[in-house]
Amino acid sequence: MNGAADMGGMHGFGPVVPEKNEPVFHADWEGHSFALNMVTGVANLWNIDAFRFKRESLPPPEYLNLSYYGLWTRTLELMMLEYGVATPEELKTGHAIAPFKKAERAITAAECDNMVRCARPFSREATEPAKFKAGDKVRAKNMHPRHHTRLPRYARGHVGEVVRIVGCHVFPDSHASNRDEDPHWLYTVRFDGRDLWGPDGDPTSTVSVDAWEPYLEKL
Amino acid sequence: MEHDRHDDHASELSDMQLRTRALETILLEKGYIEPAAIDVLIETYEKKIGPRNGAQVVAKAWVDSKFRQWLFEDGTAAIATLGFGGRSGNHLVALENTPAVHNMTVCTLCSCYPWAVLGLPPLWYKSAPYRSRAVADPRGVLKDFGVDLPKDTEIRVWDSTAELRYLVVPMRPAGTEGWSEEKLADLVTRDSMIGTGFPKNPGDAS
Numbered sequence: 077m078n079g080a081a082d083m084g085g086m087h088g089f090g091p092v093v094p095e096k097n098e099p100v101f102h103a104d105w106e107g108h109s110f111a112l113n114m115v116t117g118v119a120n121l122w123n124i125d126a127f128r129f130k131r132e133s134l135p136p137p138e139y140l141n142l143s144y145y146g147l148w149t150r151t152l153e154l155m156m157l158e159y160g161v162a163t164p165e166e167l168k169t170g171h172a173i174a175p176f177k178k179a180e181r182a183i184t185a186a187e188c189d190n191m192v193r194c195a196r197p198f199s200r201e202a203t204e205p206a207k208f209k210a211g212d213k214v215r216a217k218n219m220h221p222r223h224h225t226r227l228p229r230y231a232r233g234h235v236g237e238v239v240r241i242v243g244c245h246v247f248p249d250s251h252a253s254n255r256d257e258d259p260h261w262l263y264t265v266r267f268d269g270r271d272l273w274g275p276d277g278d279p280t281s282t283v284s285v286d287a288w289e290p291y292l293e294k295l
Numbered sequence: 296m297e298h299d300r301h302d303d304h305a306s307e308l309s310d311m312q313l314r315t316r317a318l319e320t321i322l323l324e325k326g327y328i329e330p331a332a333i334d335v336l337i338e339t340y341e342k343k344i345g346p347r348n349g350a351q352v353v354a355k356a357w358v359d360s361k362f363r364q365w366l367f368e369d370g371t372a373a374i375a376t377l378g379f380g381g382r383s384g385n386h387l388v389a390l391e392n393t394p395a396v397h398n399m400t401v402c403t404l405c406s407c408y409p410w411a412v413l414g415l416p417p418l419w420y421k422s423a424p425y426r427s428r429a430v431a432d433p434r435g436v437l438k439d440f441g442v443d444l445p446k447d448t449e450i451r452v453w454d455s456t457a458e459l460r461y462l463v464v465p466m467r468p469a470g471t472e473g474w475s476e477e478k479l480a481d482l483v484t485r486d487s488m489i490g491t492g493f494p495k496n497p498g499d500a501s
């Protein structure tokens with residue numbers, strides 16, 4: 077979707093301002109917002125792409141006005157409502173209101189530690205050969221789906237070169253619907269700065285994106 | 296103005312604090328999570344997983360040519376030998392800086408970042424200024440960090456749009472011949488592994 081999250085190439089946000097000796101979390105609640113999002117992931121209440129889609133679906137003024145973890149908390153509220161984990165009244169009162177459905181079981185610290193440290197690859201067995209190979213010129217499709225997608229707007233319609241076949245990976249566009257992993261071949265595609273940005277681009281720069289096969293067409 | 300801004304910030308803080316606490320309470324009361332699960336996640340990313348991990352990887356790549364080659368061929372397998380991997384490190388790609396090529400990483404769509412080797416990203420990495428400009432004006436962004444590259448250096452920007460996570464391997468500073476991996480790791484800064492900075496000079500070692 078063409079939401080506020082897709083920021084590559086926008087103007088007007090000002091300079092990058094690094095913070096000296098920055099803490100990992102700037103307030104206690106930020107750590108809790110982070111942890112709650114991780115733990116609901118472990119509980120498998122929804123998948124990461126569904127969560128991302130919900131976040132980028134926020135109206136642009138709301139998205140842009142929230143702090144980073146404010147955005148996470150807001151998205152988690154919406155996910156808990158959509159998936160029936162909480163009701164609007166519960167969010168208002170800050171407590172579970174009886175009668176409610178109890179979770180089948182509680183996620184433990186050991187499971188979280190396991191999630192952090194153990195490999196959980198997104199690669200899947202391929203059912204058909206890759207259509208493109210390294211060195212191929214491809215065009216990123218000019219597409220504007222209303223659903224979740226990971227092809228940034230700035231790349232759409234432009235010609236790039238395949239620099240790596242990554243493998244066959246879970247396809248976020250389908251996965252975000254929470255129904256199907258629908259794996260597709262994933263490539264790293266490199267674009268010339270001048271091709272992307274015209275005369276305003278830096279001729280010494282290139283930009284690569286990781287793009288699934290359905291995002292690409294043969295020249 | 297200063298005063299207004301401060302008030303806005305403070306009110307978002309208390310509002311978000313309450314809303315986040317509400318979510319946590321509901322999840323606890325309904326039995327979705329054990330309280331210790333929250334604590335272990337916060338502690339892990341505050342204290343255990345951070346850029347020291349990545350610095351170890353880079354320092355090893357500087358002294359061990361076999362490891363270096365492996366790191367660029369199969370980053371995920373190579374970092375696993377140092378005990379790193381898992382969440383946001385399942386598909387690690389290491390990028391080699393050379394005198395001719397400078398690599399820089401971004402996630403224009405949000406905040407994808409190689410947690411397994413760098414920990415959680417700094418605020419600027421997740422901010423609109425960095426996400427919007429890194430792909431269109433990388434030299435301008437580097438200037439914000441006080442980094443000025445030679446005019447003919449090729450800049451490769453890598454937008455993390457899938458589950459690949461990128462780690463920049465900066466060039467080893469001159470004057471560090473014979474240094475141990477441990478001493479070298481002290482020179483490797485977080486920003487040098489994102490591509491918005493360089494390692495420290497030998498004279499600046501802590």
